[in-house]
Every structure is written in structure tokens, then in C-alpha cells.
Amino acid sequence: MGETSSTPGGCSGRLAQAWDAIAADTTTIVDDLSRLVSLDTSFPPGDGYTAFADLAEAMLAPLGFRFRRVSVPEAHWRAPDGSARGERVNLIAARRSGRPACSLYYHVDTVPSGDGWSMSPFALTRHGDRLYGRGTADMKGTIAATLAALRAIDRFGLELAFDPLLLLCTDEEGGLYPGIRYLAEQGLIEGHLLSFNGGAAPRIWAGCFGSIDMLVRIHGRGAHSGDPVGGINAAEETIPLLNALMRLKAEVETRTSALPPPPHWQGRPLHARLTIAAMHGGHKGSSLPARFEVLVNRRYAPEEPFDAVMAELDATIAQAMAGSRALEVETHLVGHLAPVSDPTGPHWPRWQAAVGQGFGYPPSAFRAWGSSTSSDMGFVQQAGIREILLGGLSRPGSNTHAPDEFTTIADLVALARAVLLYLSRDFGAAGSPERRIATDQGVGQ
Template identity: 30%
Template sequence: MIDVVSLTERLIACPSVTPADAGALAVIAEALAGIGFTVHRFTDGGPPDGPVENLFATRTGAAPGPHFAFAGHSDVVPAGSGWQSDPFTPVRRGDLLYGRGAVDMKGAVAAFIAAAARVPNHAGTLSLIITGDEEGPATHGTLALMEWMAANGQHPDMILVGEPTSDRRLGDTIKIGRRGSVNMWIEVPGTQGHVAYPHLADNPATRLLRILDRVTKVRLDEGNRWFQPSNLEVTDIAVGNPATNVIPAEARARLNIRFNDEQTGAALVERVRAVVAEEAPRATLTAKISGEAFLTEPGLLSTLVGAAVERVTGVTPALSTSGGTSDARFLSRLCPVVEFGLLNATMHKLDEAVALADLHALTDIYERVVRTALER
């Protein structure tokens, strides 16, 4: 048996800020090997976004059955300053365990490993897909793992991602999809000049303001049954002009669109590009699509997880697509994917903490999920 709290503490003690591993995957590998998993580790990428440590572990039962996988990450965001105690020294205070990664998501990784230890005999295949590159650029993590899985004949039928999805109490929310995300950078060149002689200049700030005014006034869609309306937000505007009497030579802006499954990243980029071309023909637009929207229609997987949550907690979870992005946006290409994990109230915050009772309850939930998915 594996104690979920102790394993969470060992993981928190590894300062695995993306893309550093700091020993986290070694802790996971040791625990998994001890309960019968075959562990594969590999490194992908290089500076500045890597190298990234990744892990795939699998255990096959004696009887045929589906392939059920748990996906998660061992990396964490920077701790920041102002913690009550060292963020990478796990501390129990009262009923809470404090430390960076306690809920996002070392606690969930530990809970699934502890759950797997309770189910030594199962049908089919049980796997863990663990990356050290979820909180960062996500270029050498889950995508590299997916390539490795395809090359090695690993094809899950269902994937549960352990992101902290619960809002007010453990079990109240399961994610069955996520919105897509695209960032765009607009650079508008102009002609520098004296503000008293505007006819001899071309003010790029004026053109940029017209662009932003047009794109922010557009209602992209009305949303649908599972998704809220897509929204565009301006996240940065820069001119860099120290003088009060000079028309600037360049103006720049950045914007982000979070979009539902009625849109695609490429189509949204072209929509904004058309406005830019009309208002500022010399301007350039650069875009990066972080992920497309996806939806796992309610069905076998969400029902299975929901039933386990309700049995352990007495809570009937809501099915949601709210929040930011996760690596589920990549894994959804393989098979049905849902996300379920701890409370998200303190993730990425100072004094991140998880309730000890929630760690035990989450282990119970994951155990029931595994037993039901791979029952012999």
C-alpha cells in the first residue's frame, strides 16, 4: 500500500519548476515500479524550453480489457515570494498540507498511484502519462509522449486527467472539454514625425486603435449547450514613445481569444488578419494557437467518473468546459478524455494547500474509477 499524503510530500519536496525535473519523476517511477508497473522515461527537447523529462508507465492485467490511462504532470509554476514557509518543504498545518504543487497537481498524481496500488489485479491495461512540461510551453511534454506512445503501440481507450477541477468542494465539477486559445501579436509600422506636422507623418497608434476597436466590438458567437461564448481580450498595448511631441514610428498590441468548438484557431486568425490588412496594410500579425477547443460528449467515461465521485462524496458533479487550457487539449485526439481532481482555489497561489481529507477521498474516487473501468 502507498500512503497518499507521504507520497505527495515527497513530490512537493522536488522543486520541479518547468522545465526542471528536480527528481520528481524518479519519485514517481520508484513508486510505480514497486506496484508492478513497467516504467519508461525519456528526455525531449533542449534550451530554452527544455530539456523535458517525461514518463510513461503501464501495467497489464491477466484478462483482456480496455486500456485506461491517467494523465498528469510533475512540473509546477514558480513559487513567488511571500509564503508562510518554504514552498518546497511540505508542511502540515492543521488539516491542510502546504507546498507548491499540492493541488496542481502532485496531490492528484500521488492519489492515482495510491489508488493503483489498491487494485493489483485488473483486466486490460492501466497506464500513467506524466510530463514535466505542462505549466510551460508544452512543446516537449505530452505531445512528445503521444509520439512515443504511437511508436510503441500504446493506444488508450479512455484517459482521465488529474487537473484540479473542483470549485467549492471535492467532486462538484468534472471537465468534459476545454475552450481553445490563440494569441496574436500585431505590429503596426508608421512614419515618425512632429506632432505639429501630422501631414508629414503616419501615426501607427491611430491605426492600431482602429484595429482594436473593430475586433473587440465583434461578437464571435453566442456559445452553445456546453460552451460559453468565445471572447477576445486585448492583453497588451505598447508604443514605447518617451517624447510628448513625436508621432511614434511603431505601435504594437497583443490579444488572446478563448474560443469554443464553433470556432477554429486558424479561422479566427484570418478574421483578425483581414481587419489588420484593411486598417494598416503595412502591419504584420503573428499568431500562436495553443490548442483547439474540444468536447468529450457525455457518455461512458464521464458517467463512470461521475458515479465514482457520487459514491465516495455524495456529490453529483456538474459537467463543465470552463477554465483555462490543459494537456487534455492534446490527449483528446487519442480517445475520450475527462478531467477530475482536487479543489482549484489555491492553485498557482501563495500558500497552495490541499486538505488531507481530500487527498484520501480522491484516492478512493480514483480507486473506484479504476475498478469499474477495468473490472475483471
């Protein structure tokens, strides 16, 4: 679905004017996204968060927001492999009028740019309706869309149903201690939570898998490859481990979840996953590598206990390396996101109505589905916040986490319109969209 041009049903007056104004604001939306993408906030290492907080404050201050910076203590996030560095600055931007709060969540980190790009990952590139750059879909584009909604709200003097509390957080991309986890555990999330770590789809979020990043470091002894007296080739000593991990992968990926699968899975069940995500070691043909590293990613279903998943990984590594000549085998948990289970609640019908109007989805299009991707919202649930609304810009073909990631101007406008409707008081009164969706889908029955 693309941008809808007609005014949403039941909306009139200033709300309808604000709706139309968003489509005329695309030059500013693109400029905002360009500024956001140009700051490299890749995690690892995550050393761009302070600069990003500076930029976000500069962009939000004209809209009347006040700011609080909350840094995660280093003892929480410091990874044993040294892959994380720099202050973990989380920015809370609040605009208060005494109304109930809605916390809008954004992770400001991206995955590293990686190889294979046909253009610069940190310079926004436009081709027609598409906007390319790291973070455009996941999820800096959602910040630009929210800014457009807030500008339209202010321009037309709309009254709000909720006071917006923007949470711009660190280390979602597999960190040991994501910023939103720290905010939740410190009691700094107010009202209900709307996360933009999702997709541009008529989706009722049913939950998602957890994710574990395990680093295995094999120590050998360097030597000349032509005369390796006393040498131990760490790369070759890793081969039994790689074989064992591939056997475990075959077993793990037979395990299915009861979470309903996304439409593009065409009815196939979601299943656990194991991925050998990275391997590093050696530097020259004339030398035996003295150290070799393997990064393993394990996606585990809500039905799988974390302790059991970790125990299985530990046992596989220990058994594979039991007869090795390696001098030492280190294992480090360098990233973890907990799974999310049933995040629905009383605010979902209103958000579904706003998304449906913004993107042009009819109520009948909405379906509940989960995902084998992961989110830091699992830690938010563990802190006692069960209901988590979900929206965003990612689509199956938008190259999220891949080279040439992109979003579209049409989706940015559509998401901005959804945020506009959700926050606006008049949307709830105009045709009672939340009651219509609740009736159509049996919510609350």
C-alpha cells in the same frame, strides 16, 4: 464536499479495508506531495522534467512499475521566443498483468509561481486541512492521490479491472506541443484515458475551449530619453496595438458557446476571451526602450475555427501597427491547446460512480458542463481518442494558477478512494454502480 468516512455502498471485504486504509495514510500522502511540489517544473521554461521523471520513477518503482521515457523532439516544442528549454521528458509507467489497460494522465508542469505568495510556492505548507504550494491542485496532488490508491490496492491484494498505465507528461500549460499530444500521435496511449486535469466536483465533462498564446514583439531604436536623436520608443509605439486589442476584447467577449456553463456561472453562457497577459520592455528612465513585448491569450470556443481566430488576431495586429514608426513587428505563436468536444463514452458511468462514492456525491448531483479553461486533451481527440474521463482536485476557490494555490487532505483522500474504486475489479461487481448511474442519468439511451 469533504472526505466521506463510511464504507461505500456495495463494497465489502478487502475493498472496504483498502478504502479505510487510505484515510490512515495521510502522513505518506502529504510527504509524497511535499516531494512533488519541491521540484520546480514551471512552464515556461519547463527545464525540470528530467528531474521530475527521476523522482517519479523512485516513487513508483516500489509499486512494481516499469518505465519508458519518451522525449518530444525539439523541433516540435521549441518556441520562437526561446521561452521553452530543457529536454521534454515524458514518463510512461506501466504495471501489466494482461488485463485491459487504463491510461491515467497527469501533466507534471505548472504555471510559474508568479507574485503575491504569502509563503514559498515550492515548499508544501500545511494550515489545518489545507496544503499550499504550486501544483497542489493543478495537478501534482492527483499524483499523490493515485500513489495512495495503489498502495492500498497492493496492501490488501486487490484484483484490478484495468492495468494502470501512468502517463506523466510535459507542457500542458500552454505549450506548442504538449507531451500527451506526442504520445497520442505515436500510438502510445493504451486502453481508455482518465485525465486528472479537472476538478473535485460531480461533473460530467462536456468539453472545453481552446487557448492561443500570441507573442507580439515591437522593435524600435534605443536612445537617451533626454536627447532621443534618432530614437524610436518601442513602448510608445505599442500603444495603438494595446488599444486595438482592447477593442477586439470587447467584441470577442460577446461571442458565446453552446457548451453548458459550470454551476458557479449561475446560468450565464460561456464566452470567448481575450487577455493581455504580459507586457515587457525597457529598463531605465534615462533610456528609450528598443524593444517591447506583449503576450496575448485568446480562449476560443469549439464553435470557432482555429484559422479564423488566428486570422482575426493577425489582422488586428497588422492594422494597429500599419502607421507605426516601429522598425519591425514580429508575431509568434508560442502556445496552443485545441478545444475539446463531447468526450463522453462507455467508461464514464463507472468513473462517475467512483467519483460519487469517493467524494460523497449522490448520482442526482452530477451535471454536464464545459469550461472556458483549456486542456491538451483536444490534441488527443484529434489523434482519434474520443472518450476522455475527467477528475481532479481543483475547485473554484483553490487558487489554481494564482498565488497560494492549495488543495485539502480531505480532497486528496476522496480522489484516492475514487481511483481505488475505479481500478478495483470488485467495485464493478459490487452493486453494479455503473449500471445504477447509467439508469439514473439515461446514459446509453
